[in-house]
Amino acid sequence: MKDRQYTTKELFRRFQPYFKPYWKTLVLDLFCAGLTTLCELVLPMIMRYITNQGLYHLAELSVQTILGVVAIYLALRIVDCVATYYMAGVGHIMGAKIETDMRRDAYQHLHQLSNTYYNNTKVGQIMGRITNDLFDVTEFAHHCPEEFFIAGVKLVIAFIILMRINVLLTLIIFLIVPIMVAVCMHLNFKMRDVFRRQRNQIGELNARIEDSLLGQKVVKAFTNEQMETNKFETDNRQFFDIKRDSYHLMAVFNATTHAFDGAMYVSVLLFGSIFMIKGWVAAGDLVAFLLYVTTLIATIRRIIEFAEQFQRGMTGIERFLQIMDADIEIFDEADAVEMGEPKGEIAFHNVSFEYPDDHNQVFKNLNLTIHPGEKVALVGPSGGGKTTLCNLIPRFYDVTGGEITIDGKSIKHFTLKSLRHNIGIVQQDVYLFSGTIYDNIVYGRPDATREEVMEAAKRAGAHEFITELKDGYDTYVGERGVKLSGGQKQRISIARVFLKNPPIIILDEATSALDNESEYEVAKSLGRLSEGRTTLTIAHRLSSIRNSDRILVLTHDGIVEEGNHEELLEKHGIYDQFYRMANELK
Ligand code: ADP
Ligand code: MG
DSSP states (O other), rough: OOOOOOHHHHHHHHHHGGGGHHHHHHHHHHHHHHHHHHHHHHHHHHHHHHHHHHHHHHGOOOOHHHHHHHHHHHHHHHHHHHHHHHHIIIIHHHHHHHHHHHHHHHHHTTTTTOHHHHHHHHHHHHHHHHHHHHHHHHHHHHHHHHHHHHHHHHHHHHHHHHHHHHHHHHHHHHHHHHHHHHHHHHHHHHHHHHHHHHHHHHHHHHHHHHHHHHHHHHHHTTHHHHHHHHHHHHHHHHHHHHHHHHHHHHHHHHHHHHHHHHHHHHHHHHHHHHHHHHHSHHHHHHHHHHHHHHHHHHHHHHHHHHHHHHHHHHHHHHHHHHHTTOOOSSSOOOOBOOOOSSSEEEEEEEEEEEEETTEEEEEEEEEEEEOOOOOEEEEEOTTTTHHHHHTTTSSSSSEEEEEEEEETTTTTGBBBHHHHTTEHHHHHHHEOOOHHHHHHHHSTTTTTOOHHHHHHHTTTTOHHHHHHTTTTTGBBGGGGTTTTTTTHHHHHHHHHHHOOOSSEEEESSTTTOOOHHHHHHHHHHEEEEHTSEEEEEOOGGGGGGGTSSEEEEEEETEEEEEEEEHHHHHTSOOOHHHHHHHHHHH
């Protein structure tokens, strides 16, 4: 997927609402910034006064006057300390709060995105976006308004003061400023591009690491460690190349600003001295001029240093918005209602479906009705669309034609939450979260009591093996349940569904990955689970579906055979063929 790029204006427009809850802090922060700026601007004025008095009116200058002036300056410095404390502390914390808010929003949005998004996006990239990429937002959120405000105030006030001292000299100095700004802006935009590439490449690196580490066992089995390292090194090198580009650009940037600094100082020295010789400016004026130019240069320097942070922040915000602007493809219709507890009749009416961005039609005008409490099995060749059909019922994908109804009402009519609440799914790959066995079962209904969790485990046939473990229900399952066998994991996932207690059950090859003994155990649990519920079972082991009320044979041409086990055998069709093949294998 090509990521959208945003203009600076757009980035600001979208970022600005995040300041809203903290506007008071922001205003106070800017006020403090104003105070520190004033303190800084006062010193050259004092120096000018003292120099001119010393040179031209020494007789009028008393120690008392000096003490008075210094006392004022000291008071200002104290104010400056307090203001600086506020800016550095509270200002940064405001930035961190904004960063935290954005991270929460991005995370929340991620959970609403459809399977299609995840099929096309690398998890490593997403992780980077909501962690590292947002780091720079704290600095950005705090410094961006502050630095621009300080620079603006300083430039304007310094300009006014300098103009009052000497117009010609001021104009000479300020002639350099616009050129400097233009050049720096140009370099700045180049920098944004480099930071974009840098962020993207970090994402690629993350994705590569994740892929390779999750596939550790396969890497080892094929002894492809060196190949993995080489692939990684290619990405790692590319990352270096981008970093090199960014340092190169920063070097150009710094050198350029030094050149402009030099030009300003040289101008003041040259023209200022000539003006002084000519008697157009006083010595104290020249001192003040030099000091103001120093302040100006320091300000511009800060802005320039900030430019890097600014661009990093902008890149972070851009990558954040790319998540926030990813379409939530599957959502509640405006008039969606709660489903309540359905009887469990599921019907497909002329359903057509193709995967988004694939356009390979999986179903065309499929019709099917499953009655409440009926046990229906789906069999058929791999890739025939069994899993896809199951995914349409809880709206993991939306049909592209026709409609699916539950108890006669379109599933789009119900809220997603209530629809999914009524459907229990057991799949071949079980996903266990890191945590304890208890945590994983209670996930099915987070408000369940410990007794209910144990009851669910008993019905799923999991209680026995769980209590045999050293820590029982409090045993840590390890990442993705690596410490448990396939059959054990599957029974935990079934307990989860027992706890949820939905009226509709979908079993997608739930026993396919298991050995015979576990299959037997799990099949018993599944039998108990499907009692009294509408059940749709997909299985390639025909033994487990023999007793279904109805068996459907699904191929690329749709449902081609239908009936119970005996009826289908008599037809001598695909099912019969499957059945005989399965028996030959035994
Ligand atoms: P089955 O479960 O019967 O083996 P599937 O429902 O998984 O079959 O797949 C049906 C067809 O849809 C296959 O051609 C498969 O390649 C395709 N398919 C499955 N998942 C996706 C996906 N996420 N994106 C695009 N095509 C898919
Ligand atoms: Mg499948």
